[in-house]
Amino acid sequence: MTLPAADTAIEVRDVVKRYRLYHYRPASLKRAVIERGRTRYELVEALKGLTFTVRKGESVAVIGSNASGKSSLLALLARVYRPTSGTITVTGRVATMLELSGGFHPDVTGLENIQFMGPLLGIGRREMERRAQTITDFAELGEYIDAPVRTYSSGMIMRLGFSIAVHADPDVLLIDEVLAVGDESFQHKCYAKLEELLRARTTIVFVSHDMAAVRRICRRTLWLDQGVLAADGGTEEVVEEYLRAVESRGRLA
Amino acid sequence: MLSELRELWRFREAIWEFVKRDLRLRYKNSVLGFVWSMASPLMRVFVITVIIRRVMKVDAPNYSAYLFCAFMPWNFFVQAAQDACSCVLLHFMLVKKVYFPRELLPLSSVLANALHFVLGLLILFVYLAVLPVHPTKLVLLLPVLLLIQCAFLLGLALILSFLNVYFEDVRYVVANGLQILFFATPVIFPVETISRAGAHWYPLVMLNPIAGIVVAYQKILLPPIQLSDVPALPLDWGNLCYTAAVSFATLLVGYWLFNRYKWRLAELV
Numbered sequence: 362m363t364l365p366a367a368d369t370a371i372e373v374r375d376v377v378k379r380y381r382l383y384h385y386r387p388a389s390l391k392r393a394v395i396e397r398g399r400t401r402y403e404l405v406e407a408l409k410g411l412t413f414t415v416r417k418g419e420s421v422a423v424i425g426s427n428a429s430g431k432s433s434l435l436a437l438l439a440r441v442y443r444p445t446s447g448t449i450t451v452t453g454r455v456a457t458m459l460e461l462s463g464g465f466h467p468d469v470t471g472l473e474n475i476q477f478m479g480p481l482l483g484i485g486r487r488e489m490e491r492r493a494q495t496i497t498d499f500a501e502l503g504e505y506i507d508a509p510v511r512t513y514s515s516g517m518i519m520r521l522g523f524s525i526a527v528h529a530d531p532d533v534l535l536i537d538e539v540l541a542v543g544d545e546s547f548q549h550k551c552y553a554k555l556e557e558l559l560r561a562r563t564t565i566v567f568v569s570h571d572m573a574a575v576r577r578i579c580r581r582t583l584w585l586d587q588g589v590l591a592a593d594g595g596t597e598e599v600v601e602e603y604l605r606a607v608e609s610r611g612r613l614a
Numbered sequence: 615m616l617s618e619l620r621e622l623w624r625f626r627e628a629i630w631e632f633v634k635r636d637l638r639l640r641y642k643n644s645v646l647g648f649v650w651s652m653a654s655p656l657m658r659v660f661v662i663t664v665i666i667r668r669v670m671k672v673d674a675p676n677y678s679a680y681l682f683c684a685f686m687p688w689n690f691f692v693q694a695a696q697d698a699c700s701c702v703l704l705h706f707m708l709v710k711k712v713y714f715p716r717e718l719l720p721l722s723s724v725l726a727n728a729l730h731f732v733l734g735l736l737i738l739f740v741y742l743a744v745l746p747v748h749p750t751k752l753v754l755l756l757p758v759l760l761l762i763q764c765a766f767l768l769g770l771a772l773i774l775s776f777l778n779v780y781f782e783d784v785r786y787v788v789a790n791g792l793q794i795l796f797f798a799t800p801v802i803f804p805v806e807t808i809s810r811a812g813a814h815w816y817p818l819v820m821l822n823p824i825a826g827i828v829v830a831y832q833k834i835l836l837p838p839i840q841l842s843d844v845p846a847l848p849l850d851w852g853n854l855c856y857t858a859a860v861s862f863a864t865l866l867v868g869y870w871l872f873n874r875y876k877w878r879l880a881e882l883v
Contacts, residue, residue: 380881389783436880440713443877457711464711468639477635480627481712 376447418562453532463522467511632722698771699785720771769864826857
């Protein structure tokens with residue numbers, strides 16, 4: 362296997378991802394013994410052989426209709442799952458905003474959750490404590506930072522998760538379609554922060570349905586259509602291609 | 615497997631964060647929390663002592679000390695096994711969001727219980743000093759025994775943690791199995807009394823590595839119990855070697871199995 366070039370942040374080569382979608386799985390030992398052979402599943406191919414490279418400092422959007430494999434791709438880049446075949450290489454520190462819950466423990470305070478996430482993101486404890494105030498301020502949580510996360514609204518949880526991710530000095534930032542939950546002014550702040558990160562040569566992979574946001578942040582777009590890379594190029598052209606395809610499919614339906 | 619170990623080392627600060635979180639949630643940020651969690655086994659030791667000494671008229675002197683000595687490691691074992699079952703499920707949100715070597719979960723679960731056990735040992739030492747019961751020279755083996763027990767529990771935790779994700783009733787099987795195993799392990803009854811049932815019972819009972827560990831704690835911390843009708847048994851070195859071998863074998867097998875299936879965990883959880 363050849364090593365990726367020095368300025369490559371993400372390299373995806375012939376990646377295939379298949380999941381087992383269980384129609385029935387004996388979920389207890391008792392059932393597994395009694396109901397041997399009753400397991401039913403189908404193999405769902407979420408990604409059918411993707412190859413692309415992202416250079417350091419690039420901002421790439423991933424668009425596509427639902428069930429196109431966008432979230433699977435992001436989860437694979439985050440190393441939450443392993444590809445069925447093919448290789449993925451991501452260099453540097455990875456911060457993610459994959460889902461609204463942010464991975465926070467509800468009975469623990471926001472501040473303790475921030476401190477907990479530090480080592481998982483590769484930031485030492487003392488450094489994370491130093492950044493805690495900045496993170497709290499950006500997330501506009503104020504006094505709530507000392508309250509258990511279960512008292513937070515979903516918007517607050519998203520803000521905290523996003524704040525931690527962008528303040529973690531990531532080399533690669535992976536964002537799934539979560540920003541829509543925030544209000545106008547926070548969304549504005551987020552995009553401004555993303556632009557700041559881009560100037561600092563952070564690589565961003567951005568999954569979204571919001572074409573305006575995609576156009577604003579990303580110069581390159583990948584269109585994922587049912588697990589296959591349908592288009593890979595400048596944002597304007599790819600977005601237009603995608604919208605045209607959606608419209609024509611809508612007309613056929 | 616070596617590269618996996620290196621990954622684990624890279625995440626050593628995260629391991630400590632997990633252990634801290636486990637202990638904090640367990641004691642809910644209070645010193646009193648720890649006292650309460652010690653109160654339960656202490657009360658059990660007290661009640662069993664009264665029953666065995668007064669009701670069943672077992673004639674062992676300082677019986678409570680022996681009971682306490684065996685109870686602590688047994689409790690460590692039970693808690694660690696049960697916590698291991700649920701450790702992956704408890705953190706499923708993190709597993710689906712962030713990359714970290716998944717072994718971290720059973721590892722930190724066992725470490726948290728080990729810390730709790732060590733704190734309990736301090737209380738045991740205070741109790742022994744007060745009685746007074748003087749430990750033998752063998753007490754120097756204590757860290758070795760602790761290492762053996764942790765190795766065994768870690769191997770078990772690695773296996774149980776992913777089994778419970780596949781089969782959600784594993785923790786009930788474990789809980790019930792442990793209740794039964796309790797009576798087959800020399801905790802309430804001194805190991806010397808096994809020979810009353812026949813000479814062949816001793817090797818059978820000691821086949822169980824937990825029994826080996828629990829009895830070893832008694833033998834290194836206290837002199838052998840003196841009963842009227844059965845000989846006093848010193849530390850069984852042969853059994854200790856066997857227990858150590860089984861424990862490290864369990865660790866290796868558990869680590870290998872866990873590594874094989876750990877990538878499927880995120881998809882099942």
